Amino acid sequence: xxxxxxxxxxxxxxxxxxxxxxxxxxxxxxxxxxxxxxxxxxxxxxxxxxxxxxxxxxxxxxxxxxxxxxxxxxxxxxxxxxxxxxxxxxxxxxxxxxxxxxxxxxxxxxxxxxxxxxxxxxxxxxxxxxxxxxxxxxxxxxxxxxxxxxxxxxxxxxxxxxxxxxxxxxxxxxxxxxxxxxxxxxxxxxxxxxxxxxxxxxxxxxxxxxxxxxxxxxxxxxxxxxxxxxxxxxxxxxxxxxxxxxxxxxxxxxxxxxxxxxxxxxxxxxxxxxxxxxxxxxxxxxxxxxxxxxxxxxxxxxxxxxxxxxxxxxxxxxxxxxxxxxxxxxxxxxxxxxxxxxxxxxxxxxxxxxxxxxxxxxxxxxxxxxxxxxxxxxxxxxxxxxxxxxxxxxxxxxxxxxxxxxxxxxxxxxxxxxxxxxxxxxxxxxxxxxxxxxxxxxxxxxxxxxxxxxxxxxxxxxxxxx
Amino acid sequence: xxxxxxxxxxxxxxxxxxxxxxxxxxxxxxxxxxxxxxxxxxxxxxxxxxxxxxxxxxxxxxxxxxxxxxxxxxxxxxxxxxxxxxxxxxxxxxxxxxxxxxxxxxxxxxxxxxxxxxxxxxxxxxxxxxxxxxxxxxxxxxxxxxxxxxxxxxxxxxxxxxxxxxxxxxxxxxxxxxxxxxxxxxxxxxxxxxxxxxxxxxxxxxxxxxxxxxxxxxxxxxxxxxxxxxxxxxxxxxxxxxxxxxxxxxxxxxxxxxxxxxxxxxxxxxxxxxxxxxxxxxxxxxxxxxxxxxxxxxxxxxxxxxxxxxxxxxxxxxxxxxxxxxxxxxxxxxxxxxxxxxxxxxxxxxxxxxxxxxxxxxxxxxxxxxxxxxxxxxxxxxxxxxxxxxxxxxxxxxxxxxxxxxxxxxxxxxxxxxxxxxxxxxxxxxxxxxxxxxxxxxxxxxxxxxxxxxxxxxxxxxx
Numbered sequence: 001x002x003x004x005x006x007x008x009x010x011x012x013x014x015x016x017x018x019x020x021x022x023x024x025x026x027x028x029x030x031x032x033x034x035x036x037x038x039x040x041x042x043x044x045x046x047x048x049x050x051x052x053x054x055x056x057x058x059x060x061x062x063x064x065x066x067x068x069x070x071x072x073x074x075x076x077x078x079x080x081x082x083x084x085x086x087x088x089x090x091x092x093x094x095x096x097x098x099x100x101x102x103x104x105x106x107x108x109x110x111x112x113x114x115x116x117x118x119x120x121x122x123x124x125x126x127x128x129x130x131x132x133x134x135x136x137x138x139x140x141x142x143x144x145x146x147x148x149x150x151x152x153x154x155x156x157x158x159x160x161x162x163x164x165x166x167x168x169x170x171x172x173x174x175x176x177x178x179x180x181x182x183x184x185x186x187x188x189x190x191x192x193x194x195x196x197x198x199x200x201x202x203x204x205x206x207x208x209x210x211x212x213x214x215x216x217x218x219x220x221x222x223x224x225x226x227x228x229x230x231x232x233x234x235x236x237x238x239x240x241x242x243x244x245x246x247x248x249x250x251x252x253x254x255x256x257x258x259x260x261x262x263x264x265x266x267x268x269x270x271x272x273x274x275x276x277x278x279x280x281x282x283x284x285x286x287x288x289x290x291x292x293x294x295x296x297x298x299x300x301x302x303x304x305x306x307x308x309x310x311x312x313x314x315x316x317x318x319x320x321x322x323x324x325x326x327x328x329x330x331x332x333x334x335x336x337x338x339x340x341x342x343x344x345x346x347x348x349x350x351x352x353x354x355x356x357x358x359x360x361x362x363x364x365x366x367x368x369x370x371x372x373x374x375x376x377x378x379x380x381x382x383x384x385x386x387x388x389x390x391x392x393x394x395x396x397x398x399x400x401x402x403x404x405x406x407x408x409x410x411x412x413x414x415x416x417x418x419x420x421x422x423x424x425x426x427x428x429x430x431x432x433x434x435x436x437x438x439x440x441x442x443x444x445x446x447x448x449x450x451x452x453x454x455x456x457x458x459x460x461x462x463x464x465x466x
Numbered sequence: 467x468x469x470x471x472x473x474x475x476x477x478x479x480x481x482x483x484x485x486x487x488x489x490x491x492x493x494x495x496x497x498x499x500x501x502x503x504x505x506x507x508x509x510x511x512x513x514x515x516x517x518x519x520x521x522x523x524x525x526x527x528x529x530x531x532x533x534x535x536x537x538x539x540x541x542x543x544x545x546x547x548x549x550x551x552x553x554x555x556x557x558x559x560x561x562x563x564x565x566x567x568x569x570x571x572x573x574x575x576x577x578x579x580x581x582x583x584x585x586x587x588x589x590x591x592x593x594x595x596x597x598x599x600x601x602x603x604x605x606x607x608x609x610x611x612x613x614x615x616x617x618x619x620x621x622x623x624x625x626x627x628x629x630x631x632x633x634x635x636x637x638x639x640x641x642x643x644x645x646x647x648x649x650x651x652x653x654x655x656x657x658x659x660x661x662x663x664x665x666x667x668x669x670x671x672x673x674x675x676x677x678x679x680x681x682x683x684x685x686x687x688x689x690x691x692x693x694x695x696x697x698x699x700x701x702x703x704x705x706x707x708x709x710x711x712x713x714x715x716x717x718x719x720x721x722x723x724x725x726x727x728x729x730x731x732x733x734x735x736x737x738x739x740x741x742x743x744x745x746x747x748x749x750x751x752x753x754x755x756x757x758x759x760x761x762x763x764x765x766x767x768x769x770x771x772x773x774x775x776x777x778x779x780x781x782x783x784x785x786x787x788x789x790x791x792x793x794x795x796x797x798x799x800x801x802x803x804x805x806x807x808x809x810x811x812x813x814x815x816x817x818x819x820x821x822x823x824x825x826x827x828x829x830x831x832x833x834x835x836x837x838x839x840x841x842x843x844x845x846x847x848x849x850x851x852x853x854x855x856x857x858x859x860x861x862x863x864x865x866x867x868x869x870x871x872x873x874x875x876x877x878x879x880x881x882x883x884x885x886x887x888x889x890x891x892x893x894x895x896x897x898x899x900x901x902x903x904x905x906x907x908x909x910x911x912x913x914x915x916x917x918x919x920x921x922x923x924x925x926x927x928x929x
Binding site: 074144149150151152153154155156176179306307330331332333335336348349350351352353354368369370423425 | 625635884886
């Protein structure tokens, strides 16, 4: 299949970029011909011949080249990697105009759409798209973003409609998100595509010993790991305080913080204030190899991002792959994952199935966000002192990963979804005006002598950031 | 927009704005102090200037070695004196020293000026930053920032509750689905248990009073005879409950037959089963009775007040007077019968039906692949699959004049083999691709016409 692949791409520092590159290589190895279209202002594209790509080949091209290449040699399918981040901004114009397979890494896109429109001074377009996306919401709610009010309310209005109704097929990286889309858009096709990440064959013991030796962590120490960018929404401050409160029960514990920290957290000051300087190990920068080593060196990993954009966490999946017991926040889109509630050490009520023995097959520990501080302390204490529970959760985590999250599984899921997307007809959505511009209007405006001053031309070129 | 950054309450925009303004203020103050300091007279320059002035005095002294000359003779001797070697060396030494000193002084002045200029630039930059933060502050006064923080806090708190409930809701949905499935299975088991109990009860009753059934049984069902009840009859009732469809579904499927029997009396429903068609006849006002060889089916009908008897179909028809029946209908029955029995049954129906009365024989369309594998082989009591043309021929050959085939329950389009859609834009596909697509589509059409047509058919005839 000849694919036009739109995605963030290395060396961009994004989990999606790295995973996308790995997946593209695997698809190419299976005979697909792939042109990867990137944001040329962030990734240096290659020069390529005018001919279409060869089977098994991968070329990295500027997204601006897509339209004429598509006109000359149409691709079988555009594939869009969609996320709630400015790194995906360059994809929007193509997504809306060339229906394809839209894979949702995040299923809440409000921040990305608002950023794309408001940063170009297109408040009216933002208001129109908000109203079109959420016709039942009060239109004045759009003023929150227009007036730069930071609010968690944005998570309630995901602004997904443009993606769902423009795609031939929507792919979702969690079963919960796929079910949500199927419920809200019963007429639009949606497929679950497993998020494949993590290593199948990895010498965990060697990596664990190496990392611990390198960072002066004793073999006998119990390591609680937090992996990935350390930001406020990863609940790092809550984790530090909970860890400090539990040291009496787990005096041999070390807290491992891997990833760059948001300076606004004032992490060092917080660590010092809590008297944790000797108990915390910080690794501010880690490539894939060091990242996996740090997970292997951990006895428990914490993935407490909240609120979420309904993503499936890459560090969490990598932890499952390495058989680590994990602690997460209880969220709807992962409600199908068997998870223990630390307040009862049973599955969360109401349990999703009727199997009375399923408590023993829990894959993770999930915290009620309303009870975060209390539940987190309970989880740390029990997991810090109960090696049998850690072992059981780790084994179930690995088994779950083998069923749900291998890269091989993701590759096959992609092929299945791509085959279905090609067979699906192009949708005919009823766009708001700013998403169906007159293609020649801007050219006519630019030819108007009254608009020849630089400011007016710049403003008119704003449409490039649809 | 600022709010694309996910953050918590502590680090909201208001807090950042305050911090920005404080920082700009601190930098402005520092720059101003530095600028003031740089404007102070430089001791280095002052020292250099004083030394340069002293050098100039020495140079002047060396030049005017004999004081200011008065008159032409004195000026001549002064000039000649400057040519004396020791005086010339002194003058040149003073000159070189003065020049060197002057160079140092100039360098110190330049350094001081550059130092001052850099502080001016620094100061100007901090003034710009301070002005910008002040503007932001003007746009975002304390009360507005407090409002922003409150909105964010309320949104976060609300989202916590919302998401917790959403997770609970998702698990509730899954549990409800699991419970519904378990309930359906439990209901089937309960039905089987109930039927089994009733069957055992009948066996016990008949063992105690072997003549009871023949004494209380309907006189119109002589063919039924005093046959022993089948102890496994309840299992077939359970089978129908699970696989045939709900009563309401069957009623909907039978509705199209009702107009054929409008105003009819003395209609016989052979193999009446759970009595769905008898229900419809009763609602329509048509006089009808059902016969079935399954006791449990008959009991089910009778429990709803329907007229039904246990009887063998052929025996029952043979017992009826010729030209007496207002209609004969057999829904999903003929596939259970042996060929000889079936032919005799149709011929007997022709004898017993009144002139113009309808005969309806509905069965599974075994010529349809989906119907054969989905429905026909699922029922282990099916004896022979009958092609539509065969059944129609048998009916015609038995003397029925008006005979038609009706195909029922079409296969859903979604379940058929899909065809490939060609792009509408001319020239997109080459001729080989077009040929391939047309061949594939032709195959799909042929297979759909053979394999995915109608699940059932009926022969509808009138005497």
